[in-house]
Each structure stands twice: as C-alpha cells, then as structure tokens.
Amino acid sequence: MNRKASRMARGFGSFACAAAAVTALCPTLAFASEESSGGINAILPQMDEFIPMLIAFLILWFILAKFGWPLFNGMLEKREQTIKDSLEKSEQARIESERTLEEYKRQLEEAKSQASQIVAEAKRTGDAAKADITEKAQIEAAAMIEKARAAIETEKKAAIAELQGSVADTSIAVASRLIGDDLSDEEHRKIIERYVNEAGSFNAN
Amino acid sequence: MPTNRQIRKEKVATYAAALLDGAYEQGGQAAALEVRDQLELIIRIVRTRSVEFSNALKDSSYTPEQRGSLARAVFADSNPVLVDILAVMAERKDFALLSRVWESYGEQLERKLNVTVVDVVTVVELDDHLREVITKKTEADLGTKVVLRERIDKSLIGGILMSAGGRRIDASVLSQLESARNVLKLSTDGGEC
Numbered sequence: 288m289n290r291k292a293s294r295m296a297r298g299f300g301s302f303a304c305a306a307a308a309v310t311a312l313c314p315t316l317a318f319a320s321e322e323s324s325g326g327i328n329a330i331l332p333q334m335d336e337f338i339p340m341l342i343a344f345l346i347l348w349f350i351l352a353k354f355g356w357p358l359f360n361g362m363l364e365k366r367e368q369t370i371k372d373s374l375e376k377s378e379q380a381r382i383e384s385e386r387t388l389e390e391y392k393r394q395l396e397e398a399k400s401q402a403s404q405i406v407a408e409a410k411r412t413g414d415a416a417k418a419d420i421t422e423k424a425q426i427e428a429a430a431m432i433e434k435a436r437a438a439i440e441t442e443k444k445a446a447i448a449e450l451q452g453s454v455a456d457t458s459i460a461v462a463s464r465l466i467g468d469d470l471s472d473e474e475h476r477k478i479i480e481r482y483v484n485e486a487g488s489f490n491a492n
Numbered sequence: 493m494p495t496n497r498q499i500r501k502e503k504v505a506t507y508a509a510a511l512l513d514g515a516y517e518q519g520g521q522a523a524a525l526e527v528r529d530q531l532e533l534i535i536r537i538v539r540t541r542s543v544e545f546s547n548a549l550k551d552s553s554y555t556p557e558q559r560g561s562l563a564r565a566v567f568a569d570s571n572p573v574l575v576d577i578l579a580v581m582a583e584r585k586d587f588a589l590l591s592r593v594w595e596s597y598g599e600q601l602e603r604k605l606n607v608t609v610v611d612v613v614t615v616v617e618l619d620d621h622l623r624e625v626i627t628k629k630t631e632a633d634l635g636t637k638v639v640l641r642e643r644i645d646k647s648l649i650g651g652i653l654m655s656a657g658g659r660r661i662d663a664s665v666l667s668q669l670e671s672a673r674n675v676l677k678l679s680t681d682g683g684e685c
Contacts, residue, residue: 448677455676459669466665467649472616479614479652482663483625486652489633489659 504589507577508596512604514573521605523571525639528601528609530570531594534578538590549587556583563587598657608636613643613653613664630656 332340470478515527538546545566549559563582567575581587602608610630612618618626623640630638634656645653650665 452677455673458676459673462669462672463649463665467615467646470650475614475616475650476619476622478650478665479616479618479622480625482651483622483629486629486654486661486663489630489654489656489661 500589503586504592504596505600507581507586507589507593508600511573511577511593512597512600514576515571516604518571518573521607521639524601524605525607525609525641527571527574528594528597529641530574531590531597534567534570535591535594546587549582550585552585559583559585595658602636602657606636607639608634608656609639609641610634610654610656611641611643613645613648615644615646615648615650617644618642626652626654630654 511527511531512524515524519526548554549563551559554562560579560583563579564575567578570578578587578590581589581593598609608630610626612626618640626640627638630640638656648664648666649669651663651668652661653664653667654661
C-alpha cells in the first residue's frame with residue numbers, strides 16, 4: 288500500500304512536470320489569446336498567469352514531496368503496521384481461542400466420562416447396599432419369625448403341660464377320694480388279694 | 493491290713509450277732525423277731541424325732557458311762573438284750589451304726605433261723621385268708637419261711653406294699669395313681685393314654 292501511494296505521488300509529479308514543459312514550449316498558444324479572445328483562445332491559459340501558477344505549483348509540489356509526503360507515508364506505514372499487528376493478534380487470538388475451545392471440549396468430555404463413571408459406581412454401590420440391606424432384613428425377619436414360632440410353640444407346650452398336669456392332679460385327687468372313701472374293708476381286701484396275685488416277684492426286683 | 497470299712501463291717505456284724513444270739517437264747521424266734529421290731533422302731537424314732545438325743549449319744553463331752561446310762565434310761569422298756577447292746581454302742585460312740593446293725597440283724601436272722609421277715613403295709617387289717625395268700629407268695633419268691641410284720645398306713649389309699657431284706661414290691665393304689673399322674677403329665681398327644 289505504501290508502495291502504491293509512492294507510485295501515485297510520483298505519477299502526480301511527472302504529470303505536473305509534463306504540464307509545465309508543455310506550457311513553456313508552447314508560448315504561441317498563450318499569445319494567441321491576447322491576439323484574439325474568441326475561439327480556441329478561450330480555453331488556453333494566459334502565460335502571465337500560467338508561469339507564476341506553475342512556479343507556485345512546483346514549489347508547493349516540492350514542499351509536499353519533501354515534507355508532507357514522508358509524514359503521510361509514515362502515517363500510512365504506521366497504520367499498515369497497526370492493522371498488520373491487529374490482524375496477527377486476532378489470528379493468534381483465534382488460534383488461542385480454538386485451542387482453548389478444544390481444551391474445554393476435551394475437559395468436558397473427560398468430565399462427562401468421569402460423571403458417567405461416578406454415576407455407574409454410585410449405582411453399583413447403591414445396588415450392592417440395597418441387596419445387602421435386603422438380605423440382612425430377610426435374615427433378621429426369618430430369625431424373628433423362627434424365634435416367635437419357637438416361643439409360641441414353647442408357650443403352647445407349657446400351656447398344654449400345665450393343663451395336663453391340672454387335669455391329672457384333679458383326676459388323681461378324685462380317684463383317690465373315691466377309692467379311699469367309697470371302698471369298704473372287704474373291697475380293699477379283695478383288691479389286696481388281686482394285687483398280690485398280679486404283683487411281680489421279690490426276685491424280679 | 494483291714495481297712496476302716498472292713499472293721500466297721502465286722503463291728504456291725506458283731507453287734508447284730510450278739511443281739512440275735514441274746515434274743516434267741518432269751519425267747520427263741522419270737523424274741524428275736526420282737527427285738528427286730530423294737531430295733532426298727534427305735535431307728536425310726538431316733539431318725540425322725542430325736543436328733544438331739546442321737547447327737548448326745550455321739551458327744552465326746554459325755555463320758556462313756558454317761559452315754560451308756562442315758563441309753564439304758566431311754567430304752568428301758570425294750571428287750572433287756574437290746575438295751576444292753578444299745579448301751580454298749582452308746583458307750584463306744586457307735587450309735588450311728590444302728591441302721592446297719594438292723595440290716596445285718598435281718599440277714600443273720602434269715603440265715604440262722606431260715607426265716608425272712610416281710611413287712612406288709614396296707615390300709616385295712618389283714619384277715620387270715622390274706623395272710624395265707626401273702627405268705628404263700630412270699631415264701632415261694634424268697635425260698636424261706638416267712639414272718640409277716642403288718643402295719644396299717646391309710647396314705648396308701650389301697651393295695652399293698654411288701655418289703656423284705658431291702659427288696660420291695662409296691663402294689664399300692666397310691667403308687668399306681670402316681671404312675672398314672674406321671675403318664676398324664678408327660679404325654680404330649682393331648683393326654684390320650
């Protein structure tokens with residue numbers, strides 16, 4: 288861009304020099320206007336005006352070429368450098384952002400994977416704990432049921448034994464009373480005789 | 493060298509033999525049986541009611557003469573031979589052997605006189621027919637002559653309890669009812685028996 292501006296400046300300079308040379312080498316055209324104000328003279332410059340204007344133009348061109356153009360060129364170069372730096376920075380920023388984005392994506396994937404593993408592990412642990420708790424609860428329930436069943440059975444046996452004992456005691460008491468009170472001496476003697484005949488031997492004891 | 497147990501056994505046998513010989517010389521078989529009965533009664537009374545008296549006869553703080561005098565005074569109404577033996581046992585502090593002397597006395601009586609004393613317990617008094625039935629049965633069982641010693645005990649409720657020489661036949665209603673009670677209590681099939 289800087290070079291393009293330089294070429295343009297040099298082009299303007301060449302054009303101005305060519306115009307000045309044509310004006311100096313063709314004084315007849317200027318004089319022609321003085322001779323006749325109409326026709327072609329109407330568009331030709333007046334030499335007495337043209338020379339000072341040309342000199343002024345050359346001075347101006349020289350001043351601009353000498354002092355203005357370097358300043359302008361420096362501004363352009365500075366601007367070009369600034370834009371170039373900005374572009375480089377933006378490119379670096381883009382590359383950096385893409386790298387960061389990739390890093391974030393990678394971390395996100397890792398996080399997702401870790402989260403999945405944690406969830407799976409938690410699920411396995413939960414399932415194991417659930418199974419363990421269920422098994423223990425079943426065992427405890429079975430033990431409690433068995434214990435209750437044994438207690439009920441024991442209570443039942445005790446109640447039956449107590450009832451049997453009570454019935455036995457009552458029956459024996461009634462039988463004793465009946466035998467002791469109701470039998471006569473003769474009946475007792477008959478019982479004794481029968482028992483003696485039915486009893487075992489002394490030698491058997 | 494004889495052991496204490498053998499010495500004690502010989503001592504018991506000596507007391508029993510002296511008692512049997514003395515009683516038999518005094519009044520024959522009847523006296524011997526009477527002494528046996530009196531000795532059994534003394535044992536029962538001393539064992540159940542007179543622990544203090546029994547201890548006094550074993551107390552070393554009394555002299556042998558005092559212990560002998562005490563025995564003579566207490567058992568003065570018994571057979572004189574029995575009183576003498578009891579006094580000697582008290583003097584020698586052998587009164588604790590009394591029940592063993594009674595057992596040995598019964599064995600020697602059986603050997604010497606060929607007679608076995610059978611204790612018969614019933615709730616009513618035996619008549620002659622029952623005595624004959626019991627005597628026949630026991631003589632057949634024991635193979636010796638038998639002398640019945642009858643006792644009435646209403647707690648038997650009915651039936652008969654016979655014992656001789658440490659052997660026993662319990663045909664009492666009381667024992668049968670007790671057996672029935674045990675069967676009823678032990679049965680677990682609802683009491684069907």
